[in-house]
Amino acid sequence: MLVVIGRLASIVACGILAALLVAGTPAPGAAHSVAPIEDRMVQSLCRTHGCPNDETTRPWIDLITEVGQPIVGRTSLLQRYGHVHVFVFGAQAPNAVALIHSIGITAGLGRLGLERDEFAFVVAHELAHIDLGHVQRKVDRIQTTTAIRVLLNVIVRSDAYDPLFRLLQEAVLASFGRELETDADLRGLKLMREAGFNGEAAATALAKIAGRGVERTGDLFDSHPSVTERIRRIREALAASGVSPPPPSPAALRQRL
Numbered sequence: 001m002l003v004v005i006g007r008l009a010s011i012v013a014c015g016i017l018a019a020l021l022v023a024g025t026p027a028p029g030a031a032h033s034v035a036p037i038e039d040r041m042v043q044s045l046c047r048t049h050g051c052p053n054d055e056t057t058r059p060w061i062d063l064i065t066e067v068g069q070p071i072v073g074r075t076s077l078l079q080r081y082g083h084v085h086v087f088v089f090g091a092q093a094p095n096a097v098a099l100i101h102s103i104g105i106t107a108g109l110g111r112l113g114l115e116r117d118e119f120a121f122v123v124a125h126e127l128a129h130i131d132l133g134h135v136q137r138k139v140d141r142i143q144t145t146t147a148i149r150v151l152l153n154v155i156v157r158s159d160a161y162d163p164l165f166r167l168l169q170e171a172v173l174a175s176f177g178r179e180l181e182t183d184a185d186l187r188g189l190k191l192m193r194e195a196g197f198n199g200e201a202a203a204t205a206l207a208k209i210a211g212r213g214v215e216r217t218g219d220l221f222d223s224h225p226s227v228t229e230r231i232r233r234i235r236e237a238l239a240a241s242g243v244s245p246p247p248p249s250p251a252a253l254r255q256r257l
Protein backbone atom coordinates (compact mmCIF):
# COMPACT_ATOMS: atom_id res chain seq x y z
CA MET A 1 0.00 0.00 0.00
CA LEU A 2 2.83 2.41 0.85
CA VAL A 3 4.38 1.76 -2.55
CA VAL A 4 1.08 2.53 -4.24
CA ILE A 5 0.73 5.82 -2.39
CA GLY A 6 4.26 6.69 -3.49
CA ARG A 7 3.30 6.03 -7.10
CA LEU A 8 0.18 8.10 -6.67
CA ALA A 9 2.29 11.01 -5.44
CA SER A 10 4.43 10.81 -8.57
CA ILE A 11 1.32 10.91 -10.74
CA VAL A 12 -0.03 13.96 -8.92
CA ALA A 13 3.34 15.64 -9.35
CA CYS A 14 3.05 15.40 -13.14
CA GLY A 15 -0.03 17.56 -12.95
CA ILE A 16 -2.87 15.05 -12.89
CA LEU A 17 -5.72 15.43 -10.51
CA ALA A 18 -5.87 12.07 -8.86
CA ALA A 19 -7.86 10.65 -6.01
CA LEU A 20 -8.26 7.38 -4.24
CA LEU A 21 -11.61 6.12 -5.33
CA VAL A 22 -11.58 3.44 -2.71
CA ALA A 23 -9.11 2.57 0.00
CA GLY A 24 -8.69 -1.05 0.87
CA THR A 25 -6.16 -3.80 1.28
CA PRO A 26 -4.52 -4.87 -1.99
CA ALA A 27 -3.45 -8.42 -2.62
CA PRO A 28 0.25 -8.66 -1.69
CA GLY A 29 2.41 -7.43 -4.57
CA ALA A 30 -0.48 -7.01 -7.01
CA ALA A 31 -0.61 -3.21 -7.15
CA HIS A 32 3.18 -2.93 -6.93
CA SER A 33 3.69 -5.04 -10.03
CA VAL A 34 1.46 -2.90 -12.29
CA ALA A 35 2.10 0.59 -10.92
CA PRO A 36 5.10 1.52 -13.15
CA ILE A 37 3.25 0.52 -16.35
CA GLU A 38 0.22 2.44 -15.17
CA ASP A 39 2.33 5.52 -14.46
CA ARG A 40 3.72 5.48 -17.98
CA MET A 41 0.25 5.14 -19.51
CA VAL A 42 -1.11 8.06 -17.50
CA GLN A 43 1.93 10.24 -18.18
CA SER A 44 1.62 9.52 -21.90
CA LEU A 45 -2.02 10.67 -21.88
CA CYS A 46 -0.94 13.73 -19.92
CA ARG A 47 1.81 14.62 -22.39
CA THR A 48 -0.55 14.28 -25.34
CA HIS A 49 -3.60 16.07 -23.96
CA GLY A 50 -2.45 18.05 -20.93
CA CYS A 51 -3.91 17.51 -17.50
CA PRO A 52 -5.97 20.36 -16.08
CA ASN A 53 -5.41 20.66 -12.37
CA ASP A 54 -7.74 23.40 -11.22
CA GLU A 55 -11.06 24.13 -9.56
CA THR A 56 -12.98 23.23 -12.74
CA THR A 57 -11.94 19.57 -12.58
CA ARG A 58 -12.27 19.01 -8.82
CA PRO A 59 -16.11 18.68 -8.88
CA TRP A 60 -15.85 16.02 -11.61
CA ILE A 61 -13.33 14.03 -9.59
CA ASP A 62 -15.57 14.35 -6.53
CA LEU A 63 -18.61 13.19 -8.50
CA ILE A 64 -16.81 10.18 -9.99
CA THR A 65 -15.52 9.26 -6.56
CA GLU A 66 -18.97 9.59 -5.02
CA VAL A 67 -20.82 7.51 -7.62
CA GLY A 68 -17.91 5.08 -7.94
CA GLN A 69 -17.79 4.07 -4.27
CA PRO A 70 -20.91 1.86 -4.24
CA ILE A 71 -20.08 0.47 -7.70
CA VAL A 72 -16.47 -0.54 -7.11
CA GLY A 73 -17.51 -2.38 -3.96
CA ARG A 74 -19.38 -4.79 -6.24
CA THR A 75 -16.29 -5.67 -8.27
CA SER A 76 -13.19 -7.69 -7.40
CA LEU A 77 -10.97 -4.60 -7.64
CA LEU A 78 -10.61 -4.03 -3.90
CA GLN A 79 -9.19 -7.49 -3.43
CA ARG A 80 -6.87 -7.11 -6.40
CA TYR A 81 -5.58 -3.53 -6.07
CA GLY A 82 -7.01 -1.99 -2.91
CA HIS A 83 -7.98 1.21 -4.71
CA VAL A 84 -8.68 2.79 -8.09
CA HIS A 85 -7.14 6.07 -9.30
CA VAL A 86 -9.29 8.72 -10.87
CA PHE A 87 -7.84 11.39 -13.14
CA VAL A 88 -8.87 14.01 -15.70
CA PHE A 89 -7.04 14.68 -18.96
CA GLY A 90 -7.58 17.62 -21.26
CA ALA A 91 -9.02 16.10 -24.45
CA GLN A 92 -12.09 17.95 -25.71
CA ALA A 93 -14.10 14.99 -27.05
CA PRO A 94 -16.29 13.49 -24.31
CA ASN A 95 -14.67 10.19 -23.48
CA ALA A 96 -13.38 8.00 -20.67
CA VAL A 97 -10.63 5.41 -20.40
CA ALA A 98 -9.86 2.40 -18.26
CA LEU A 99 -6.23 1.52 -17.58
CA ILE A 100 -4.93 -1.17 -15.26
CA HIS A 101 -6.40 0.16 -12.05
CA SER A 102 -7.15 3.76 -13.03
CA ILE A 103 -10.05 5.39 -14.77
CA GLY A 104 -9.76 8.73 -16.52
CA ILE A 105 -12.28 11.07 -18.04
CA THR A 106 -11.70 13.85 -20.54
CA ALA A 107 -12.39 17.48 -19.72
CA GLY A 108 -14.91 17.30 -22.58
CA LEU A 109 -16.88 14.64 -20.73
CA GLY A 110 -16.84 16.71 -17.55
CA ARG A 111 -18.24 19.70 -19.43
CA LEU A 112 -21.03 17.64 -20.93
CA GLY A 113 -23.08 18.09 -17.75
CA LEU A 114 -24.24 14.48 -17.40
CA GLU A 115 -26.79 13.74 -14.69
CA ARG A 116 -25.55 11.86 -11.61
CA ASP A 117 -26.96 8.49 -12.76
CA GLU A 118 -25.52 9.00 -16.25
CA PHE A 119 -22.10 9.66 -14.75
CA ALA A 120 -22.57 6.47 -12.73
CA PHE A 121 -22.94 4.49 -15.95
CA VAL A 122 -19.74 5.96 -17.41
CA VAL A 123 -17.85 5.07 -14.23
CA ALA A 124 -19.45 1.61 -14.05
CA HIS A 125 -18.55 0.92 -17.71
CA GLU A 126 -14.89 1.81 -17.10
CA LEU A 127 -14.74 -0.15 -13.84
CA ALA A 128 -16.27 -3.11 -15.69
CA HIS A 129 -13.43 -2.95 -18.25
CA ILE A 130 -10.92 -3.24 -15.40
CA ASP A 131 -12.88 -5.87 -13.50
CA LEU A 132 -13.15 -8.05 -16.61
CA GLY A 133 -9.41 -7.73 -17.33
CA HIS A 134 -9.96 -6.10 -20.71
CA VAL A 135 -6.65 -4.20 -20.88
CA GLN A 136 -4.67 -7.41 -20.49
CA ARG A 137 -6.94 -9.30 -22.89
CA LYS A 138 -6.45 -6.58 -25.52
CA VAL A 139 -2.67 -6.70 -25.11
CA ASP A 140 -2.75 -10.51 -25.42
CA ARG A 141 -4.87 -10.31 -28.57
CA ILE A 142 -2.54 -7.75 -30.17
CA GLN A 143 0.48 -9.97 -29.43
CA THR A 144 -1.21 -13.09 -30.78
CA THR A 145 -2.44 -11.48 -34.00
CA THR A 146 0.95 -9.83 -34.57
CA ALA A 147 2.68 -13.19 -34.19
CA ILE A 148 0.26 -14.73 -36.69
CA ARG A 149 0.87 -11.88 -39.15
CA VAL A 150 4.64 -12.31 -38.91
CA LEU A 151 4.24 -16.04 -39.41
CA LEU A 152 2.08 -15.48 -42.51
CA ASN A 153 4.80 -13.24 -43.97
CA VAL A 154 7.31 -16.02 -43.41
CA ILE A 155 5.03 -18.62 -45.00
CA VAL A 156 4.47 -16.57 -48.17
CA ARG A 157 8.19 -15.60 -48.17
CA SER A 158 7.41 -11.98 -49.02
CA ASP A 159 6.43 -8.70 -47.36
CA ALA A 160 4.21 -7.88 -50.32
CA TYR A 161 1.08 -9.16 -48.59
CA ASP A 162 1.82 -7.49 -45.26
CA PRO A 163 -0.56 -4.53 -45.88
CA LEU A 164 -3.36 -7.05 -46.46
CA PHE A 165 -2.42 -9.03 -43.33
CA ARG A 166 -2.37 -5.76 -41.37
CA LEU A 167 -5.90 -4.97 -42.55
CA LEU A 168 -7.03 -8.41 -41.47
CA GLN A 169 -5.37 -7.92 -38.10
CA GLU A 170 -7.11 -4.54 -37.68
CA ALA A 171 -10.46 -6.09 -38.51
CA VAL A 172 -9.92 -8.92 -36.00
CA LEU A 173 -8.85 -6.44 -33.28
CA ALA A 174 -11.78 -4.12 -34.01
CA SER A 175 -14.22 -7.01 -33.78
CA PHE A 176 -12.66 -8.04 -30.46
CA GLY A 177 -12.90 -4.39 -29.27
CA ARG A 178 -16.63 -4.28 -30.07
CA GLU A 179 -17.11 -7.51 -28.12
CA LEU A 180 -15.32 -6.03 -25.08
CA GLU A 181 -17.35 -2.79 -25.28
CA THR A 182 -20.61 -4.73 -25.27
CA ASP A 183 -19.43 -6.78 -22.29
CA ALA A 184 -18.44 -3.59 -20.42
CA ASP A 185 -21.81 -1.97 -21.20
CA LEU A 186 -23.79 -4.92 -19.88
CA ARG A 187 -21.58 -5.54 -16.85
CA GLY A 188 -21.53 -1.78 -16.14
CA LEU A 189 -25.32 -1.63 -16.37
CA LYS A 190 -25.63 -4.50 -13.91
CA LEU A 191 -23.13 -2.94 -11.50
CA MET A 192 -24.76 0.50 -11.54
CA ARG A 193 -28.23 -0.93 -10.99
CA GLU A 194 -27.04 -3.11 -8.10
CA ALA A 195 -25.52 0.03 -6.62
CA GLY A 196 -28.94 1.69 -6.73
CA PHE A 197 -28.64 3.88 -9.85
CA ASN A 198 -31.29 4.18 -12.56
CA GLY A 199 -30.38 1.87 -15.47
CA GLU A 200 -32.26 4.02 -17.97
CA ALA A 201 -29.52 6.62 -17.50
CA ALA A 202 -27.12 4.25 -19.31
CA ALA A 203 -29.02 4.79 -22.55
CA THR A 204 -29.33 8.56 -22.13
CA ALA A 205 -25.64 8.87 -21.22
CA LEU A 206 -24.61 7.06 -24.42
CA ALA A 207 -26.93 9.23 -26.50
CA LYS A 208 -25.55 12.45 -24.98
CA ILE A 209 -21.92 11.38 -25.40
CA ALA A 210 -22.54 10.29 -28.99
CA GLY A 211 -24.16 13.63 -29.77
CA ARG A 212 -20.90 15.42 -28.95
CA GLY A 213 -18.27 12.81 -29.59
CA VAL A 214 -16.71 10.65 -32.26
CA GLU A 215 -19.14 9.23 -34.81
CA ARG A 216 -19.27 5.45 -34.33
CA THR A 217 -20.38 3.33 -37.24
CA GLY A 218 -19.80 -0.09 -35.69
CA ASP A 219 -18.39 -1.22 -39.04
CA LEU A 220 -15.63 -3.75 -39.74
CA PHE A 221 -12.79 -1.49 -38.55
CA ASP A 222 -14.57 0.32 -35.72
CA SER A 223 -13.42 -0.69 -32.22
CA HIS A 224 -16.84 0.24 -30.78
CA PRO A 225 -20.35 -0.87 -31.74
CA SER A 226 -22.61 1.91 -33.06
CA VAL A 227 -24.42 3.89 -30.39
CA THR A 228 -27.78 2.69 -31.72
CA GLU A 229 -26.62 -0.90 -31.22
CA ARG A 230 -25.29 -0.19 -27.72
CA ILE A 231 -28.54 1.49 -26.66
CA ARG A 232 -30.55 -1.36 -28.16
CA ARG A 233 -28.60 -3.94 -26.14
CA ILE A 234 -29.01 -1.88 -22.96
CA ARG A 235 -32.75 -1.59 -23.50
CA GLU A 236 -32.93 -5.34 -24.15
CA ALA A 237 -31.11 -6.03 -20.89
CA LEU A 238 -33.41 -3.64 -19.02
CA ALA A 239 -36.50 -5.24 -20.58
CA ALA A 240 -35.22 -8.72 -19.68
CA SER A 241 -34.99 -7.61 -16.07
CA GLY A 242 -38.51 -6.15 -16.13
CA VAL A 243 -37.76 -2.46 -16.69
CA SER A 244 -40.02 -0.98 -19.37
CA PRO A 245 -38.72 1.83 -21.59
CA PRO A 246 -39.72 5.38 -20.66
CA PRO A 247 -42.75 6.87 -22.46
CA PRO A 248 -41.79 8.90 -25.56
CA SER A 249 -41.31 12.61 -25.01
CA PRO A 250 -43.93 15.05 -26.38
CA ALA A 251 -41.40 16.13 -29.03
CA ALA A 252 -40.88 12.51 -30.18
CA LEU A 253 -44.64 11.99 -30.33
CA ARG A 254 -45.08 15.11 -32.46
CA GLN A 255 -42.39 13.81 -34.85
CA ARG A 256 -44.25 10.52 -35.31
CA LEU A 257 -47.54 12.26 -36.22
Ligand SMILES: [Zn+2]
Residues within 6 Å of the ligand: 125, 129, 181, 184
Ligand atom coordinates in the same frame (compact mmCIF):
# COMPACT_ATOMS: atom_id res chain seq x y z
ZN1 LIG B 1 -15.40 1.08 -23.13
